[in-house]
Amino acid sequence: MTDASSSPVPPVTIHRSDYRPPEWQVPDIALDFALGLDTTRVGAALSVVRHADAPAPLTLRGDGLTPLAVRVDGESWNDWHMAGPDLIVDLGDRARAIVEVDTAIDPTANTQLMGLYASNGMLCTQCEAEGFRRITFHPDRPDVLSRYKVRMAGDKTAFPILLSNGNCVAKGAGDDGSHWALWEDPWPKPSYLFALVAGDLVVNRDSFTTMSGRKVELGIWVRAGDEGRTGHAMQALKDSMAWDERVYGREYDLDLFNIVAVSDFNMGAMENKGLNIFNTRYILADPDTATDLDYDGVQGVVAHEYFHNWSGNRVTCRDWFQLSLKEGFTVYRDQSFSADMGSAPVKRIEDVRLLRAAQFPEDAGPLAHPIRPDSYQEISNFYTATVYNKGAEIIRMMATLLGPQRFRAGTDLYFDRHDGEAATCEDFVRAMEEGGAIDLTQFRRWYEQAGTPRLKLTLSEDQGQWALDVVQTVPPTPGQPEKLPMMMPLRIAAFDRSGGASLPDTLVTLTGATQRIALGAFDGRPALSVNRGFSAPVIVDFDRAQGELAWLAAHDDDPFARYEALQQLMLDTLVAAAAGNEVDHRAVVDAVAQTLRGRGEDPAFVAEAVLLPSEAFIGDQMLTVDPDAIRRERLALQAAIGRALEEEWRAILAGKAPPATDLSPHAKGERRLRGVALAYLAATGIGDIPALVFGVFSDADGMTERQAALATLAHGDSDERAHALDIFYQRYRDNPLVLDKWFQVQAWSMRPDTVEAVRQLAEHPDFTLSNPNRVRSLYGAFTGNQAAFHQADGAGYRLIADLVIALDPRNPQTAARMIPPLGRWKRFDEARAAMMRAELERILAQPGLSRDTTEQASKSLL
Ligand code: PHE
Ligand code: ZN
Numbered sequence: 087m088t089d090a091s092s093s094p095v096p097p098v099t100i101h102r103s104d105y106r107p108p109e110w111q112v113p114d115i116a117l118d119f120a121l122g123l124d125t126t127r128v129g130a131a132l133s134v135v136r137h138a139d140a141p142a143p144l145t146l147r148g149d150g151l152t153p154l155a156v157r158v159d160g161e162s163w164n165d166w167h168m169a170g171p172d173l174i175v176d177l178g179d180r181a182r183a184i185v186e187v188d189t190a191i192d193p194t195a196n197t198q199l200m201g202l203y204a205s206n207g208m209l210c211t212q213c214e215a216e217g218f219r220r221i222t223f224h225p226d227r228p229d230v231l232s233r234y235k236v237r238m239a240g241d242k243t244a245f246p247i248l249l250s251n252g253n254c255v256a257k258g259a260g261d262d263g264s265h266w267a268l269w270e271d272p273w274p275k276p277s278y279l280f281a282l283v284a285g286d287l288v289v290n291r292d293s294f295t296t297m298s299g300r301k302v303e304l305g306i307w308v309r310a311g312d313e314g315r316t317g318h319a320m321q322a323l324k325d326s327m328a329w330d331e332r333v334y335g336r337e338y339d340l341d342l343f344n345i346v347a348v349s350d351f352n353m354g355a356m357e358n359k360g361l362n363i364f365n366t367r368y369i370l371a372d373p374d375t376a377t378d379l380d381y382d383g384v385q386g387v388v389a390h391e392y393f394h395n396w397s398g399n400r401v402t403c404r405d406w407f408q409l410s411l412k413e414g415f416t417v418y419r420d421q422s423f424s425a426d427m428g429s430a431p432v433k434r435i436e437d438v439r440l441l442r443a444a445q446f447p448e449d450a451g452p453l454a455h456p457i458r459p460d461s462y463q464e465i466s467n468f469y470t471a472t473v474y475n476k477g478a479e480i481i482r483m484m485a486t487l488l489g490p491q492r493f494r495a496g497t498d499l500y501f502d503r504h505d506g507e508a509a510t511c512e513d514f515v516r517a518m519e520e521g522g523a524i525d526l527t528q529f530r531r532w533y534e535q536a537g538t539p540r541l542k543l544t545l546s547e548d549q550g551q552w553a554l555d556v557v558q559t560v561p562p563t564p565g566q567p568e569k570l571p572m573m574m575p576l577r578i579a580a581f582d583r584s585g586g587a588s589l590p591d592t593l594v595t596l597t598g599a600t601q602r603i604a605l606g607a608f609d610g611r612p613a614l615s616v617n618r619g620f621s622a623p624v625i626v627d628f629d630r631a632q633g634e635l636a637w638l639a640a641h642d643d644d645p646f647a648r649y650e651a652l653q654q655l656m657l658d659t660l661v662a663a664a665a666g667n668e669v670d671h672r673a674v675v676d677a678v679a680q681t682l683r684g685r686g687e688d689p690a691f692v693a694e695a696v697l698l699p700s701e702a703f704i705g706d707q708m709l710t711v712d713p714d715a716i717r718r719e720r721l722a723l724q725a726a727i728g729r730a731l732e733e734e735w736r737a738i739l740a741g742k743a744p745p746a747t748d749l750s751p752h753a754k755g756e757r758r759l760r761g762v763a764l765a766y767l768a769a770t771g772i773g774d775i776p777a778l779v780f781g782v783f784s785d786a787d788g789m790t791e792r793q794a795a796l797a798t799l800a801h802g803d804s805d806e807r808a809h810a811l812d813i814f815y816q817r818y819r820d821n822p823l824v825l826d827k828w829f830q831v832q833a834w835s836m837r838p839d840t841v842e843a844v845r846q847l848a849e850h851p852d853f854t855l856s857n858p859n860r861v862r863s864l865y866g867a868f869t870g871n872q873a874a875f876h877q878a879d880g881a882g883y884r885l886i887a888d889l890v891i892a893l894d895p896r897n898p899q900t901a902a903r904m905i906p907p908l909g910r911w912k913r914f915d916e917a918r919a920a921m922m923r924a925e926l927e928r929i930l931a932q933p934g935l936s937r938d939t940t941e942q943a944s945k946s947l948l
Contacts, residue, residue: 097463097940102407108230109138113274115232117222121240121284123204128189130222132232136181144185146173146223149201149216153223157186173223187223196220197856197896205350206309208285209245210363214356215406215465218277228403229508231274238282239266245284247307251275251359253342271359273339274506276402281358283307283346290316294327296337302327306369307346315370318381319345322388329389329423334497336396345369345388349822352858352899353469355387357394364391367823367859373746373788375824378754380789385427390420396501404508406465410457410533411511413469414477418485421478429751431645432690438620438646441479442703444471446538446625450706452909452948454536454563458511463941466899472536479623480532484515486575486621487529487595488522496521528573528597536563539572541596543628545611552605552612554578556596564948571599574622579644580605580612583637591618591644613637615651618644630654632673639677639695645688649695652677656723657699661707663719671726678727682734690755693762698724701872711913717836717873724769732770735763739782746788754790761794768798776804783810789824797831825852826863833867833874840874841881848889855893858900865889869907876914880921883908887925890939891932898936905929905939909946923947 111134118129134144148171156163158177165176177183196203201220202211211221219226236250242265248257252271259265287307294302304323306316323345330336340360351365368387371380397419398412425433448454448471455468457477462468485493500509500517511533519526542557556576560569574596580589589605589612605612613634617626635658638651656674663669678696685692698720705711728735738760744753764782767775776799783795783806796814799807811828818824833844847853847864854860865886869875875882886904893901911922929935929943 097937097944099461099463100465101461102405102459105405105407107137108225108227109136109142110134110144110225110230111137112225112230112232114235115224116235117237119236119238119240119282121209121238121245123194123207123209123244124192126191126193126202126209128191128222129186130189130224131184131186132224133184134177134182136177141177141179144175144177145169145225146175146185146187147216147219147226148172148223149220151189151191151220151223154188154190155186158183160184160186171219189222191221198899199350199352199858199897200899202282203350205348206285207244208283208287208348210283210285210346210348211281211358212352212356212363213280213358214278215409216278218280221280224277226277228276228278228405231276231402231506231508233274234269234271234280236269236271236282237266238269238284239264240284245286247283247285247287249281249283249307249344249346249361251279251281251361252340253360271340273359273400275359275399276508279357279359279399279402281356281361281363283361283363286310287346288313290320292320292324294324294338294343296327297331298337300338300341302338302340303342305342305344307344308366308369309347312347312366312370315372315375316347318371319369319384319388322385323392325385325427326389326392326423329426330393330396330419333422333426334396334419334494334501336501338395339400343392345391349859350857352897355391357391357398359395359399362391364388365859367826370823375789375818375821377790377793378749378757381749382424382428386420386424389423390416393419393423400506401501401504402508404510406462406468407458407460408510409465409468410473410477410480411509411514413474414457415481415514417474417478418481421482429688429690429755431649432694432751432755434619434646435649435691435694437475437478441471441475441623442706443700445475445623446706447702447910448472448906449476449536449538449563450561451906451912452564452946453906453942456534456536458533460565464902464937466938467902467941476623483532483575483622484518484522484526484529486577486593488518488524492522492524493518526573528571531570531572535560535569535572536566537561537569539574539622539624541576541617541624541626541628543614543616543626545605545614547611550607550609552580552608554603554605554614554616556601556603558596558599558601564945571597573597574624576616577618577621577644578603579615579618579642579647580608581615581638581641582608582610583613583634584609588612593621596622613641615642615644615647617650618647620646620650632658636673636677636680640680645691648681649691652681652695653699657704657707660699660704660716660719660723663722664704664708664712664715666715669719671723671730674723675727675730679731679734682731685738685759688755689759690751693755693758696727697762702870705872705913710915711872711876712915713873713876714878721769721836724766725771728766728768728770729772732767732772735767738763739767739778743787743791746786746790757790757794760791761798764794764798768801776802776806780804780806780810783813789827793827793831796827797834800831800834801836803837819852822857822859826859829853829860829863830867833864834871836871836873840868840871841877841885844868844874845885855896858897861889861893861900865904869904875907876918878918880918880925883921883925887929890929890943894932894936894939895934898938901936902938902942905942905946909942911946 112132114133116131120127193204200217248267250269256268288310290306292304345362347364347366347369349366355364397415496518499521539560544555558571576594579591635651635655642648701716704716786792890901911919
């Protein structure tokens with residue numbers, strides 16, 4: 087009964103400027119659930135208080151619900167009507183009332199995974215952003231905060247564990263095999279933070295004592311058999327709790343903190359108050375099934391959700407246009423935490439790589455939007471790399487401009503001033519301004535303007551004095567043809583290559599469209615280190631000779647800048663080659679060789695630095711992306727480096743791998759470098775390599791090495807490839823998270839038959855459209871495989887459009903997320919662009935298309 091009703095309504099655009107405060111508040115709410123997999127009855131009692139001056143009807147949002155009974159102050163009530171999916175209750179001139187509404191929902195039919203749904207026999211909820219209205223009628227907007235009392239009852243065998251937000255204050259059993267629990271959350275919260283879980287779960291318990299001495303009970307709930315894989319998540323949780331006390335002075339505020347892992351989940355995880363719900367993929371980890379990257383993902387997401395307790399829950403968002411207020415800030419907080427727990431330079435490299443891979447293309451395409459959007463049709467489409475990752479960069483820039491002490495003064499002011507409130511991005515900036523004693527008037531443009539700024543740099547000299555000229559432009563984006571220059575922190579240094587004095591690390595605040603920075607006296611052109619640590623999320627255009635880049639790659643004292651210099655050297659070579667120019671690989675080979683010499687000290691950094699830029703990132707530098715030329719030239723350079731440094735790569739692999747149980751940054755770095763060595767050797771095509779890679783696969787004592795070897799073999803057509811895929815499948819066929827990897831490595835394959843292979847894998851008995859992780863592991867990985875997705879005959883585009891059409895009726899959120907790759911058509915040649923557009927049009931022509939997919943596909947055509 088739920089799904090039929092969330093059927094298409096003509097697209098309505100919601101504007102940020104239309105915000106009005108709620109006419110009714112709901113200070114208290116009592117929910118009563120009679121749980122069942124096919125029918126769950128929900129009784130809701132809302133105590134409502136009018137905030138409007140004059141009588142106003144009470145609008146309760148619904149999505150697929152029918153009111154079975156309505157009562158006001160205990161009396162049966164007839165003064166209500168439906169306005170589309172919503173319930174409008176006429177309360178006359180009352181200023182307050184208790185409004186009760188009964189509804190019934192079918193969790194098993196809920197394939198969208200929004201609201202209350204069934205997953206593997208358990209019941210769980212997902213309410214952000216607008217899922218609560220699929221459970222019961224409610225204002226369902228984040229500026230309506232309530233204290234919740236939740237009673238849940240159900241069959242004791244099917245649902246032995248009953249969890250909700252806050253504390254369990256009472257429980258009992260009926261004589262019919264049922265039992266019940268009553269939960270109370272003392273903290274007022276918006277409906278999107280409500281959660282409930284009922285199922286057969288086991289728990290890993292621990293505790294944490296906060297800085298003020300409160301003992302908090304911690305629980306991580308999983309399906310029986312998975313409890314042995316929750317240790318890393320638990321450690322990450324305790325580390326996060328201690329870190330937020332130490333770095334932000336924020337402590338946890340309940341006696342209980344629960345996390346539940348579910349296998350069917352649209353996103354990574356959800357920060358429901360006191361009851362976080364996670365995609366299993368960000369909880370479960372052991373060395374046999376999880377890679378080092380998976381471990382880092384668990385740590386980062388556990389921290390992210392925990393940090394939301396302050397940045398999101400105690401201080402929440404006034405409306406969904408302010409989403410980056412909680413997400414950008416919380417991503418910045420989890421990035422800083424991970425940097426502190428491991429290697430800060432490597433973490434920065436990974437974060438910048440993700441920004442360039444996911445956010446820069448978004449900012450350059452038809453779906454570009456400011457971190458605080460001005461309008462939307464479906465808010466689910468705005469959980470984007472822009473809101474999250476660019477949002478985090480904007481917080482980071484404020485932290486850089488203010489320095490650590492003043493930034494902390496700003497966050498203290500923000501948390502204290504807005505505790506218990508639904509705040510805005512403007513509130514955050516104002517707290518930074520006051521706490522940090524700085525004028526951020528111009529800086530606010532980062533919240534308003536979309537598009538990645540470009541800095542064009544030139545060096546000039548006058549009588550031995552050198553200067554840097556910066557010209558800043560911000561490109562036009564949909565709805566924003568004209569842009570103004572942004573304020574940003576630019577960290578620079580300048581080195582005298584012959585050993586003379588340098589300009590040490592300097593923070594420049596850029597404000598103008600053009601700006602001249604004096605560098606001082608140098609004997610000849612200095613080597614300029616610019617945007618050190620990626621202090622501003624911009625694209626830098628700066629012509630530098632290979633020799634200068636190679637020098638910086640070897641000598642810059644900022645590790646991020648060394649990484650950037652080597653990447654730029656590789657990128658210049660690859661872009662020139664893909665554009666059809668003769669290139670010499672020698673400069674890159676020498677710089678890689680030089681960097682490899684430092685591997686004993688910091689293998690993780692070296693592994694990152696010697697990795698070639700992705701095919702997509704090479705494409706981003708070209709006027710028109712040529713996927714085939716990019717693949718050919720990247721493979722050629724990879725083979726050249728593989729061959730020239732064959733001895734080194736073999737030596738790296740000949741050493742003993744650290745035990746998979748050793749998760750120290752050094753051990754992780756060594757494994758990472760071994761993975762890189764495998765890829766370089768495989769690119770050479772030397773005869774014994776498949777056997778060598780297969781040896782690594784067989785000898786691996788953990789998933790990092792096993793997956794790296796499997797992914798390397800998957801690119802080729804050796805007998806070892808088929809053998810390894812088969813062994814892997816047989817060994818892990820009952821572990822969904824590992825089976826996802828089996829699909830993924832095949833979808834990533836550089837083989838020419840990958841489109842066909844993906845089509846066949848979609849028919850595999852283990853493939854299903856009902857699990858978002860499985861969909862992403864096959865199709866998500868495939869759209870990241872540039873040459874395959876953009877196969878010249880358009881078969882890759884067809885495959886994705888077919889998927890969107892098949893998935894949309896079942897799970898519109900996940901379907902809509904597959905569309906952006908088709909929206910990049912302007913970046914490709916005419917033939918490809920026409921085929922991409924045709925697939926977008928074919929999607930739009932489907933009857934009954936969801937609001938999610940309609941918005942993404944129609945905007946992608948513009
Ligand atoms: N708020 C969640 C997070 O970033 C993400 C999320 C959004 C999860 C919507 C589910 C649905 O932590
Ligand atoms: Zn978040």
